[in-house]
Amino acid sequence: MKYWLMKSEPSVYSISDLKKDGQTYWECVRNYQARNFMTRDMQIGDLALFYHSNAQPSGVAGLMKVCGAAVADPTQFQKKSDYFDGKATPDNPIWFCIQVQFLEAFERTISLDELRTTPGLSELLVLKKGQRLSIQPVTKTHFDQIMEMAAKKSQPPKGRT
DNA sequence: GCCAACGTTGGC
DNA sequence: GCCAACGTTGGC
Numbered sequence: 001m002k003y004w005l006m007k008s009e010p011s012v013y014s015i016s017d018l019k020k021d022g023q024t025y026w027e028c029v030r031n032y033q034a035r036n037f038m039t040r041d042m043q044i045g046d047l048a049l050f051y052h053s054n055a056q057p058s059g060v061a062g063l064m065k066v067c068g069a070a071v072a073d074p075t076q077f078q079k080k081s082d083y084f085d086g087k088a089t090p091d092n093p094i095w096f097c098i099q100v101q102f103l104e105a106f107e108r109t110i111s112l113d114e115l116r117t118t119p120g121l122s123e124l125l126v127l128k129k130g131q132r133l134s135i136q137p138v139t140k141t142h143f144d145q146i147m148e149m150a151a152k153k154s155q156p157p158k159g160r161t
Numbered sequence: 162g163c164c165a166a167c168g169t170t171g172g173c
Numbered sequence: 174g175c176c177a178a179c180g181t182t183g184g185c
Contacts, residue, residue, distance in 0.1 A: 007182095007183090009183090030181095031168075031181095032168090033168095053182080053183060053184085054182085054183055054184080058183080058184070112184080129165090129166075130165070130166040130167060130182095131166090131167095132166075132167060132168085132181080132182045132183070134182085
């Protein structure tokens with residue numbers, strides 16, 4: 001069992017959308033490294049943190065489970081799509097998406113600020129400078145720690161009275 | 162909207 | 174295969 005962090009802009013697709021849909025195909029990934037994680041390393045049953053990027057605040061917003069193996073991303077064939085790729089054909093797709101299932105929407109987003117100020121998470125990839133990968137592996141230790149933070153009702157990053 | 166950091170493209 | 178130019182990501 002592996003653990004992941006997957007980014008999405010909530011204005012495009014948020015944890016609430018996933019909650020409503022139940023499950024979805026993780027479409028529109030156009031980065032080879034992220035694609036390779038999906039096609040080579042992800043397995044059904046893996047758990048993934050749903051990360052809101054370009055959000056207020058940005059951070060981890062929920063939990064989902066990989067529930068379907070990688071299939072060709074249909075958006076690469078759609079001429080009108082921003083994600084159309086003229087080099088891809090149905091016989092020779094370039095981009096793939098796995099299927100994810102909603103598990104949980106956290107009561108609050110665990111913000112970047114909170115992640116940054118939590119001891120033990122300094123090696124979390126999403127906190128590293130310039131780390132833009134939209135799909136990132138997460139260690140079990142980090143995953144467990146973030147889930148613990150999510151379970152606490154409120155854990156402001158700095159002392160508040 | 163700015164811009165740093167990174168990925169991709171394409172000329173050579 | 175190098176690398177400059179360009180495009181994208183994503184925090185702020």
